[in-house]
Amino acid sequence: MATLTKRAPANKTLNQILDGLFRIPEVSLLAKDGSRRHFRVSHRIGKDRVSESNPGYFTVDTLIDKMELDDEIVEKARIYEKLGKEALRKEFGRLHREARNTVRNAVRGYKSGPLTGFYTQQGIAPILTFMPGVDPKHPKKRGCYIVGFYDTASLMPVLGDIDDITLALEIRNAYLKGAVDEYRENQGIAKKAIGLPGINRDLQNRLQHVVAGEVDRQYLIQQIEKS
Numbered sequence: 001m002a003t004l005t006k007r008a009p010a011n012k013t014l015n016q017i018l019d020g021l022f023r024i025p026e027v028s029l030l031a032k033d034g035s036r037r038h039f040r041v042s043h044r045i046g047k048d049r050v051s052e053s054n055p056g057y058f059t060v061d062t063l064i065d066k067m068e069l070d071d072e073i074v075e076k077a078r079i080y081e082k083l084g085k086e087a088l089r090k091e092f093g094r095l096h097r098e099a100r101n102t103v104r105n106a107v108r109g110y111k112s113g114p115l116t117g118f119y120t121q122q123g124i125a126p127i128l129t130f131m132p133g134v135d136p137k138h139p140k141k142r143g144c145y146i147v148g149f150y151d152t153a154s155l156m157p158v159l160g161d162i163d164d165i166t167l168a169l170e171i172r173n174a175y176l177k178g179a180v181d182e183y184r185e186n187q188g189i190a191k192k193a194i195g196l197p198g199i200n201r202d203l204q205n206r207l208q209h210v211v212a213g214e215v216d217r218q219y220l221i222q223q224i225e226k227s
Contacts, residue, residue: 014106015114017067019043021058022115022146031158039122039149043115045160047134047145057134057143060100067106069099104130107144115146124149124158127168187211 012020022043029045031037044050047057064070077092111128119125127147134143147168148160157165190210193199199207206223209215 014067014102015110018063018106018110019114021066029159032160032162033151033156033158035158037158039119039124039159041149041159042118043126043146045146045148046164047131047143055134055143057131057145059134059141059143060103060130063103063107063144064096064099067103069102073099119149120152123152125152127160127165129168129172131164131168131171133167187213 024042024044026040026042028038029041031039044056047055049056058066064073073092073095077088077095079091107128107130111126115128116125126149128144129147130142130144131147132139132142134145135141146160147164148157148162150157150165187210190207194204194207194211209219
């Protein structure tokens with residue numbers, strides 16, 4: 001079965017494409033926390049229309065087009081034409097879902113990598129996500145844009161519209177709640193497991209790390225190296 005690859009136009013990486021969409025000439029913006037600090041910002045904040053061809057936000061389908069993944073979808077789906085319309089429809093749908101996942105992963109990677117790294121020295125970090133309400137005519141449509149920035153030390157929002165920031169936090173926490181609940185449940189299971197008969201000291205120690213919330217990627221790597 002065909003597999004969609006992450007092909008970018010003109011040999012650009014997906015990070016470069018995304019950065020190009022949000023880049024603006026550097027401006028100095030006053031923090032909204034009353035601190036009188038100014039931040040040098042080189043990426044557009046908010047969803048306001050920039051021009052007729054640039055709405056200020058980007059839907060998943062728009063980004064699929066910007067990354068030229070739509071051309072690849074059509075190209076690879078055509079392989080299934082000879083198998084009939086139903087097979088073609090299913091493959092086209094599968095490739096489109098894969099492209100949407102590619103876009104979402106690219107946005108997450110861009111936000112946590114290059115975009116966040118760009119502002120590290122200023123001590124602020126971006127809030128970049130897909131937000132509803134970008135098109136009054138289509139309430140369910142979501143658009144990706146930089147909602148604002150927060151101070152990485154104090155977590156105080158310093159740039160952006162607080163209404164948008166609040167909605168972004170609500171959306172993100174709605175998705176995270178299930179993970180948090182499962183995380184706490186796992187801690188509870190680990191706590192009970194420590195008391196099982198026959199548990200050796202090494203296992204007790206590992207379970208205690210789970211209970212204490214001390215398990216991260218580096219910890220797992222160390223455990224694998226020990227085994």
